[in-house]
């Protein structure tokens with residue numbers, strides 16, 4: 188069986204999945220990358236966003252100006268309905284748009300105390316806010332379940348975690364990039380009736396926290412991964428995914444409409460080589476912003492699992 192979406196960014200920048208590739212299971216778990224570490228997850232009955240960041244001001248604007256989220260830049264890329272939004276940490280490239288989108292969709296917003304401080308500054312109603320304590324959180328959302336798994340942020344700035352610290356009182360907004368302190372970092376495990384995924388939005392982890400979880404799909408944050416010893420191996424061995432989707436590997440200071448441009452130094456061929464070495468039968472899909480990835484369900488799902496992660 189050949190997984191129809193096999194591709195790497197070596198032969199990449201061509202669409203991998205396209206929309207609804209013939210012969211694949213249209214009823215499966217649907218994933219779409221929003222650029223940066225952002226993703227849409229659709230189960231057919233529920234829709235979730237992870238770290239949605241679509242306003243993407245340019246590098247000079249980020250450096251020099253307050254950051255203003257733009258609903259107009261976000262909505263063309265998003266579904267009509269969103270049930271919940273999950274934020275793994277509070278840097279601007281993970282949460283700038285989340286409070287605005289929670290308000291717009293009436294969606295629950297899950298995040299650390301720092302994330303919620305920005306949400307309160309934006310006026311998100313209290314009943315939508317779910318605080319993730321430093322020890323993490325596991326919670327049912329209808330027929331799905333989410334876990335926030337205590338993690339670490341990649342040391343991507345001269346061996347240091349950029350902009351550490353917390354934001355506990357609602358800040359003045361619009362804020363500058365350095366006001367968006369990290370506020371704790373979490374992996375996000377999401378189990379749905381159509382399959383489970385794990386979002387590692389920053390390139391580090393706490394092995395013992397990840398170990399209890401399994402996931403069909405890993406959304407693997409790549410930026411700054413070389414500061415974390417054996418990063419890819421540790422994540423993949425803990426979670427045993429059949430499908431590995433890179434994330435946080437694009438240059439997120441250009442408009443989405445220009446297509447995927449890679450972050451300097453992200454080394455996609457090395458990523459593909461590393462995954463192939465560690466998990467030779469796991470599949471790698473490096474999507475563009477236009478691709479839907481669909482994880483099959485039912486019998487096709489069983490075959491998919493057996494094919495790609497032999498025990």
Ligand SMILES: [Zn+2]
Pocket residue numbers: 276278340389
């Ligand atoms: Zn960050």
